[in-house]
Amino acid sequence: METDDGGGQLEVHTFRPSGSVAASIPGSKSPAEPTGVVLVHGTLVTDSLYWPFARTLSVMLGRPVHSYNRRGRGHSAPQPQGYSVGTEIADLLTVMEQSGSTDVVAHSYGGFVALQAARQARINKLVTYDAAVSLSGNLSSRWRPELEEAVTAGQLDHAWAHLVQGLGTAGPISYLPMGALRALSVLSARTRLGLEMRSLLPTAVTEMRAVLDADAHLHDFVKLSTPTLMLSGGWSPSYFAETGRILAGAVPAITFAVVPLQFHEGPLRPGKRLASRIARFLSENAVQEEASSAP
Numbered sequence: 030m031e032t033d034d035g036g037g038q039l040e041v042h043t044f045r046p047s048g049s050v051a052a053s054i055p056g057s058k059s060p061a062e063p064t065g066v067v068l069v070h071g072t073l074v075t076d077s078l079y080w081p082f083a084r085t086l087s088v089m090l091g092r093p094v095h096s097y098n099r100r101g102r103g104h105s106a107p108q109p110q111g112y113s114v115g116t117e118i119a120d121l122l123t124v125m126e127q128s129g130s131t132d133v134v135a136h137s138y139g140g141f142v143a144l145q146a147a148r149q150a151r152i153n154k155l156v157t158y159d160a161a162v163s164l165s166g167n168l169s170s171r172w173r174p175e176l177e178e179a180v181t182a183g184q185l186d187h188a189w190a191h192l193v194q195g196l197g198t199a200g201p202i203s204y205l206p207m208g209a210l211r212a213l214s215v216l217s218a219r220t221r222l223g224l225e226m227r228s229l230l231p232t233a234v235t236e237m238r239a240v241l242d243a244d245a246h247l248h249d250f251v252k253l254s255t256p257t258l259m260l261s262g263g264w265s266p267s268y269f270a271e272t273g274r275i276l277a278g279a280v281p282a283i284t285f286a287v288v289p290l291q292f293h294e295g296p297l298r299p300g301k302r303l304a305s306r307i308a309r310f311l312s313e314n315a316v317q318e319e320a321s322s323a324p
Contacts, residue, residue, distance in 0.1 A: 030097075030123065030124065030127055031123075032106055032119070032120060032123060033119050033120075033122075033123050034109070034116070034119065036100075036106040036107075036109050037105070037106030037107075038104060038105060038106055039097050039098065039099075039100075039105050039106065039120055039123065039124060040076075040097060040098040040102075040103045040104040040105045041095055041096070041097040041098075041124060041128070042076060042077075042080065042083075042095070042096050042097070043065075043093055043094070043095050043096075043128070044080070044083045044084045044086075044087040044093065044094045044095075044096070045087055045093045046087055046088050046090075046091050046092070046093075062093060062129070063091065063092040063093070064092065064129055064130060064131045064132070064153075065092060065093040065094065065095050065128050065129055065130035065131070065132075066086065066087075066090065066092055066093070066094045066095070066130055066131075066132045066133065066134055066311065067094075067095050067096075067097070067121065067124050067125050067128065067130045067132070067133050067134070068082075068083050068086075068094055068095065068096040068097075068133075068134050068135070068136075068139075069097075069099070069121060069133065069134070069135035069136065069139030069140075069142055069143055070096070070098075070099065070136060070137075070139050071136045071137030071138045071139050071140075071161075072137060072138040072161075072229075072232065072233050072236045072237075073192070073226050073229050073230070073232075073233050074225075074226070074229070074297075075098055075102045075103050075225065075229075076096040076097055076098045076099075076102070076103070077103075078222075078297050079096050079136075079296055079297065080096065081299070082296045082297070082303075082304060083096045085301055085304045086134065086304045086307060086308060089301075089304055089305065089308035090308050090311060090312065093128075093130075094134075095124060095128045095130060097120075097124050099117065099120065099139075100112070100116065100117075100120065100232075101229070101231075101232040102229065102232070108232060108235055112235050112239070113239050113242065113243075114141070114142060114145050114239045114240075114242075114243045117142040117145075117146075117239075118142060118145055118146045118149065118150075121133070121142060121143065121146050122146060122150055125152075131152070131153035131154070132152070132153050132154045132155070132156075132311055133146070133147075133152055133154075133155050133156070134155075134156045134157075134158075134307055134311075135155070135156070135157050135158070135160070136157075136158045136159065136296050137158070137159050137160070137161050137198070137293070138161050138236050138240070139157075140157030140158060140159065140160025140161060140162070140259075141160055141161045141162050141163075141240055141243070143155055143157060143160075144157060144160055144162060144250075144253075144257070145243060147253055147255040147257065148249070148250065148252075148253055151255075152255045153255070153256075154255065154256050154257075154258075154310070154311055155255050155256070155257045155258070156257070156258045156259075156260065156307045156310055156311065157257070157258075157259050157260065158260045158261070158262070158288075158295060158296060158303065158307075159198075159260075159261050159262060159265050159266075159269040159293050159295075160259060160269065160272070160273070161240055161269075162240075162245065162272050162276075163240050163241055163243065163244040163245065164244075164245060164246070164247070164272050164275060164276070165244070165245075165246055165247075166244055167268065167271070167272065168240060168241065168244075168268070169241060169244075171195050171196055171197075171237075171268075172195065172237055172238075172241055173191045173192075173194075173195045175187070175191045176188050176191040176192055176195065176233075176234060176237075177234045179191060180230050180231055180234050185214070185227045185230055186211045186214035186215055186218075187207075187211060188230050189210070189211075189214040189226070189227065189230065190207050190210035190211045190214060191207075192230070192233055193210055194207065194210060196266070197266040197268075198265070198266060198293040198294070199293075200264065200292050200293070203266075214227070247275070247276070247279045247280075250276055250279070250280045250283070251279065251280060253280050253282050253283065254282055255282060256282055256284075257280075257282055257283045257284070258283075258284050258285075258286065258307075258310045259273040259276060259277060259283055259284070259285045259286075260273075260285075260286055260287070260288050260303075260306065260307070261273050261285070261286075261287055261288070262287070262288055262291030262292050262293055262295050263287050263288060263289040263290055263291055264290065264291060264292045264293075265291065265292060265293040265295075266293065269293070270285075270287060273285040286306075288302065288303055288306055290302070291303060
């Protein structure tokens with residue numbers, strides 16, 4: 030799928046209720062196919078980690094779910110010069126338009142992107158999980174200049190340790206001393222996933238900067254009209270839930286809820302609790318409309 034800025038391709042994978050997956054999406058959806066849902070992944074990962082979740086969600090909804098690699102991953106185009114949240118918003122809207130999708134499900138940094146997109150464009154329904162939104166500077170303390178310095182110097186184990194400690198998204202591991210975290214990084218580099226995460230550290234730097242550069246205030250979201258469910262894991266870092274509660278308390282279109290027994294990486298873990306909660310929200314209006322139109 031071509032980006033709208035001429036930057037290259039976006040690698041997209043489609044999951045349908047039958048369980049099939051296509052390597053890429055055709056130019057438009059089949060007229061007989063229900064409208065799709067776009068899944069936007071977080072930072073330091075590729076979309077392949079979300080495939081089981083996307084497949085489960087597709088089956089529950091009876092609709093196609095389109096998962097794509099954001100810039101700098103897989104066969105998608107690299108992050109361009111001047112990368113910002115605007116780049117990600119344009120890519121999300123491109124995937125939505127070309128896949129015939131109306132709804133969005135987004136995790137972590139993806140949730141930040143999707144909420145910003147919903148302020149500018151029409152999205153039918155949106156679900157975020159642990160959305161990384163900077164609200165009145167509340168995430169500024171999570172940014173560590175040492176992260177960028179370590180990435181620039183090629184000290185990737187040091188960089189990974191600063192990222193994990195700063196964001197606190199790795200559960201109890203996040204609270205280990207720096208030395209222990211560096212040792213864990215060395216060990217994880219022996220695995221395919223660990224190597225992949227290390228290679229994506231430069232994108233984490235630009236993405237964290239994009240979040241801070243787009244720091245918003247409550248009044249920026251007041252006109253949001255997209256019905257939005259902001260979820261946070263019961264075992265996720267508390268700042269995600271705090272932001273969700275604040276936004277839900279001020280913006281009528283936003284509802285907030287905690288999903289018990291879930292870590293930050295909830296969409297990547299086995300189980301159907303999270304997918305079921307999301308599918309229920311996305312299906313609510315459709316069920317009501319079918320009931321009201323019945324003879």
